[in-house]
Amino acid sequence: MYRAIRGLHLCAGAFALVFLAMYSISALQMTHGKWVHMEARAATRDVALPPGLSGARAAARELAARYGIEGELAAIRVLPAGLAFRVLRPGMVWEADYTASTGATRLRITDTGTLGALNRIHQMRGVWHTWIAYDLWAWLLAFLGAAILALGATGLYLWWQSHRDRRFTGALLIFALAAIGGLAAWMRW
Amino acid sequence: MILKLHTWAGLATFVNLMIYGIVGIAAAFEPAPDAPAPASTVRIVPFAVPPNLDDRQVAARVVALLGLSLATPVQSFAIQHDAAHRLVLDFRHANGRHLVTFPDDSHLRVEITRAPLDRYLSSLHVTSSAFHIGDWRMQVWSNYNEFAMWCLILMTTTGAWLWLSRHPRHVWGMASFAAGSAAFAAMYWWTR
Numbered sequence: 001m002y003r004a005i006r007g008l009h010l011c012a013g014a015f016a017l018v019f020l021a022m023y024s025i026s027a028l029q030m031t032h033g034k035w036v037h038m039e040a041r042a043a044t045r046d047v048a049l050p051p052g053l054s055g056a057r058a059a060a061r062e063l064a065a066r067y068g069i070e071g072e073l074a075a076i077r078v079l080p081a082g083l084a085f086r087v088l089r090p091g092m093v094w095e096a097d098y099t100a101s102t103g104a105t106r107l108r109i110t111d112t113g114t115l116g117a118l119n120r121i122h123q124m125r126g127v128w129h130t131w132i133a134y135d136l137w138a139w140l141l142a143f144l145g146a147a148i149l150a151l152g153a154t155g156l157y158l159w160w161q162s163h164r165d166r167r168f169t170g171a172l173l174i175f176a177l178a179a180i181g182g183l184a185a186w187m188r189w
Numbered sequence: 190m191i192l193k194l195h196t197w198a199g200l201a202t203f204v205n206l207m208i209y210g211i212v213g214i215a216a217a218f219e220p221a222p223d224a225p226a227p228a229s230t231v232r233i234v235p236f237a238v239p240p241n242l243d244d245r246q247v248a249a250r251v252v253a254l255l256g257l258s259l260a261t262p263v264q265s266f267a268i269q270h271d272a273a274h275r276l277v278l279d280f281r282h283a284n285g286r287h288l289v290t291f292p293d294d295s296h297l298r299v300e301i302t303r304a305p306l307d308r309y310l311s312s313l314h315v316t317s318s319a320f321h322i323g324d325w326r327m328q329v330w331s332n333y334n335e336f337a338m339w340c341l342i343l344m345t346t347t348g349a350w351l352w353l354s355r356h357p358r359h360v361w362g363m364a365s366f367a368a369g370s371a372a373f374a375a376m377y378w379w380t381r
Contacts, residue, residue, distance in 0.1 A: 007359070007361060007362075010352055010356060010361070011362055011364075011365040012365070013349075014352060014366035015366065015368055017348075017366060017369060018369055018374075019369065019373060020345040021345060022373070023341070024338075027338050028338075028342075030315075031317040031338065032319070071380075089381065090380050090381055091381060092381075117381050124216070125219045126218075126220070126221060127218075128220075133376070133380045134380075136376065137376060137380065138217040139217055140372060141213050141216065141217065142213060142218075144213055145209070145210045145213025145215075145216075146210065147210075148206060148209055149211070149214075152203060152206045152207050152210065155199050156203070159196055159200065163196075169196060172201045173200045173201075175201070176200060176201055176202065176203045176204050176205075177203065180205070183329060183330050184204065184310075184313055187259065187284070187313075187324070187326050187327060188309055
């Protein structure tokens with residue numbers, strides 16, 4: 001039993017290793033931006049889409065087919081002259097201004113690099129996106145959440161089985177459960 | 190010693206670690222932005238607006254009256270005005286939202302939207318020592334959560350070291366690492 005649980009702990013940790021590294025780097029970037037500084041590069045690009053497109057989805061489909069710019073469609077606005085919308089990928093934003101009469105489209109591109117991508121992946125949520133890749137990220141990170149719970153549960157079992165003298169380590173756990181868990185429950189009250 | 194550090198870090202931050210896991214799972218089930226807002230309740234509370242107070246001072250009095258210490262210090266965005274330039278206080282905090290209006294000179298109308306448990310835990314998991322919150326409990330929690338973040342980094346590195354130093358040829362371990370790395374790399378390559 002012990003060997004099986006230890007194997008499960010190892011497998012959950014090994015599977016989660018790259019994701020935990022991603023979480024660590026992005027958490028440091030979000031909480032200590034001065035140390036792990038994310039920089040954004042901005043650019044503009046003019047592209048041509050068919051005139052007369054009535055919806056952002058159609059315009060986004062054309063962007064993907066003609067220029068390979070595919071991602072999550074967001075921030076759609078209907079303007080007197082056409083459309084404005086955003087296409088999002090982790091660390092990249094294409095902000096499009098589409099003129100319906102001519103099809104001329106100006107793209108404002110913001111690239112926040114690898115740190116920006118990790119930041120976005122860390123905050124991925126929901127399975128209701130227009131781009132299936134975002135849903136897959138959310139499912140994958142949910143699986144990671146389950147792996148983290150498994151790491152905690154199996155870690156607790158391994159600790160209990162492998163420590164005969166549990167005075168110090170038991171006090172640590174009781175502190176975590178009573179003081180820190182109690183604090184979280186108290187604030188929710 | 191490495192194993193001790195790994196164990197101590199895990200035990201000391203066990204609650205935080207469980208919250209990270211729950212929040213990760215719950216995030217996938219978060220409702221879409223256009224989903225109906227959670228139900229709110231309305232309370233009418235006696236409150237006389239004292240004369241000669243500015244909006245921020247009124248907000249501070251309201252926070253004290255309603256016991257909204259988690260919404261302190263009062264942020265500028267919480268102090269708003271409607272189209273008729275009447276004061277509107279929009280307090281957002283870990284437990285949800287209190288939207289306060291002033292229907293007359295002697296009452297508050299408080300619209301309370303309570304955050305579901307997963308949203309509350311999500312709020313807890315994002316706090317760090319960079320936060321400066323008026324509520325001492327949340328400040329303690331934030332500092333401890335910062336500690337938990339460093340412990341998670343420590344556990345990740347010591348866990349990898351323990352694996353490679355003690356069980357480097359564990360077939361299922363290697364397979365799991367390959368699967369996790371491949372999944373991340375494929376998704377990153379596709380979506381980046």
